Amino acid sequence: MYVDIGNALSSVATPGVSCDSLERLDERVADAHERIERGITDREFGYAALALPEDTDADVIETAVEPLDDIDVDAVLTVGIGGSALGAATVSGALGPGSAGTFVLDNVDPRRTARLLDDLPLADTAVHVVSRSGTTAETLANFLVVRDAYEAEGVDWTERTVVTTGPDGPLRTLADEEDLPALDVPDGVPGRFSALSTVGLVPAAIQGHDVSGLLAGGQAGRESLSGSLFDCPAYALGAISYALEERGASQHVCMPYSEDLEFFAEWFAQLWAESLGKDGLGQTPVRALGATDQHSQLQLYRAGRHDKQVTFVRPREHPAVPIPETDVEGLSYLGGSTLGDLLDAEFEATEASLAAAGLPNVRVEIDRLDAESVGELLYGYEAACVLAGELMGVETFTQPAVEWGKRAARGLLGGGEFEEADAVAEKQRLLVE
Numbered sequence: 001m002y003v004d005i006g007n008a009l010s011s012v013a014t015p016g017v018s019c020d021s022l023e024r025l026d027e028r029v030a031d032a033h034e035r036i037e038r039g040i041t042d043r044e045f046g047y048a049a050l051a052l053p054e055d056t057d058a059d060v061i062e063t064a065v066e067p068l069d070d071i072d073v074d075a076v077l078t079v080g081i082g083g084s085a086l087g088a089a090t091v092s093g094a095l096g097p098g099s100a101g102t103f104v105l106d107n108v109d110p111r112r113t114a115r116l117l118d119d120l121p122l123a124d125t126a127v128h129v130v131s132r133s134g135t136t137a138e139t140l141a142n143f144l145v146v147r148d149a150y151e152a153e154g155v156d157w158t159e160r161t162v163v164t165t166g167p168d169g170p171l172r173t174l175a176d177e178e179d180l181p182a183l184d185v186p187d188g189v190p191g192r193f194s195a196l197s198t199v200g201l202v203p204a205a206i207q208g209h210d211v212s213g214l215l216a217g218g219q220a221g222r223e224s225l226s227g228s229l230f231d232c233p234a235y236a237l238g239a240i241s242y243a244l245e246e247r248g249a250s251q252h253v254c255m256p257y258s259e260d261l262e263f264f265a266e267w268f269a270q271l272w273a274e275s276l277g278k279d280g281l282g283q284t285p286v287r288a289l290g291a292t293d294q295h296s297q298l299q300l301y302r303a304g305r306h307d308k309q310v311t312f313v314r315p316r317e318h319p320a321v322p323i324p325e326t327d328v329e330g331l332s333y334l335g336g337s338t339l340g341d342l343l344d345a346e347f348e349a350t351e352a353s354l355a356a357a358g359l360p361n362v363r364v365e366i367d368r369l370d371a372e373s374v375g376e377l378l379y380g381y382e383a384a385c386v387l388a389g390e391l392m393g394v395e396t397f398t399q400p401a402v403e404w405g406k407r408a409a410r411g412l413l414g415g416g417e418f419e420e421a422d423a424v425a426e427k428q429r430l431l432v433e
């Protein structure tokens with residue numbers, strides 16, 4: 001992973017960071033790194049995520065999906081939400097379908113769920129149901145609906161399902177009762193940091209992707225951690241994001257220039273929001289896609305409020321798709337180059353256009369969309385997030401603010417007495433229709 005923070009310096013951007021400030025900040029990065037290393041070594045809650053490349057056993061995952069070899073799997077359906085879906089979606093999205101298409105059920109939208117189950121060839125579809133807590137309503141409800149759909153078609157879902165969950169809870173009970181292949185979520189690792197584990201890697205294993213390669217990429221990220229932001233790409237990204245937020249960049253746009261990294265921007269949004277959105281702080285993550293959103297969002301980024309950091313992400317290598325020669329007036333300049341050339345020109349031009357407008361931006365690159373590079377990218381962003389959390393002084397690894405809504409929803413469905421549910425009924429109304 002390569003990180004270029006040049007366009008975030010105060011000589012280019014406002015808000016921007018001076019080199020002197022970066023030098024001073026680097027002293028705090030050294031202290032934070034020591035703290036992080038201690039947490040990793042002791043496998044402390046949260047920090048243990050940064051030991052996953054070492055602790056995740058690819059053979060355990062490969063063995064768990066072996067029974068699916070007897071079935072002609074054309075599709076992999078992940079049933080999970082948040083960190084229990086986005087890691088898998090990102091890995092499979094970035095590496096492509098492999099031997100089976102990727103589908104994610106990470107919402108309880110009846111139209112979409114019904115349509116997806118209608119469209120999927122259930123007999124040739126493997127299901128990975130994932131929940132760290134084993135109690136998440138959306139995941140459990142979706143799984144009950146999926147199971148019913150299989151039974152309605154007379155297809156044995158138990159032969160096609162792999163579960164990943166915690167030691168107890170309804171999902172573990174169901175796995176035990178039905179004797180399903182069940183994997184454990186990694187100890188001490190919050191969902192959003194668990195892509196390089198049983199949580200994020202089962203679909204990739206079913207699709208025949210290089211799970212060991214993903215972990216090797218993560219390990220390369222692990223070995224790149226050092227006591228200085230000037231030596232460690234992940235810490236450069238984390239430190240500059242922290243410094244830019246301090247200076248007013250309250251929004252962090254993640255703009256991959258690759259359709260296959262679209263889920264990566266979603267994964268980033270959960271990682272950044274749920275980890276750093278604490279104590280009245282935290283950059284608001286914004287998902288964008290290059291070059292598409294140049295034609296929808298760029299006007300705002302360049303000429304709107306200067307409250308954004310834009311991080312451009314790209315694989316350096318593209319498959320060659322030539323643009324045919326043409327003598328159509330005004331188009332000949334395109335002929336003879338490739339779509340990848342055009343995408344790279346758009347990337348560099350948009351980056352320069354933000355710098356010219358004085359808007360801070362960061363460049364993150366990986367060599368190509370292969371297992372090692374994707375593993376390193378995921379690890380790098382997780383380490384960047386952990387470092388930013390250390391510098392902000394927030395509790396990076398929990399997400400207490402999400403529980404209020406869960407209790408309210410459960411109360412509304414008769415799942416218990418929750419005062420939050422009462423508050424829903426007391427909603428202030430000013431209905432206009």
Ligand SMILES: O=P(O)(O)OC[C@H]1O[C@](O)(CO)[C@@H](O)[C@@H]1O
Nearest residue numbers: 082083084131132133136191402
């Ligand atoms: O894996 P689980 O326990 O089903 O949780 C799913 C997601 O829900 C959250 O707890 C937020 O509600 C996330 O932190 C987590 O990734």
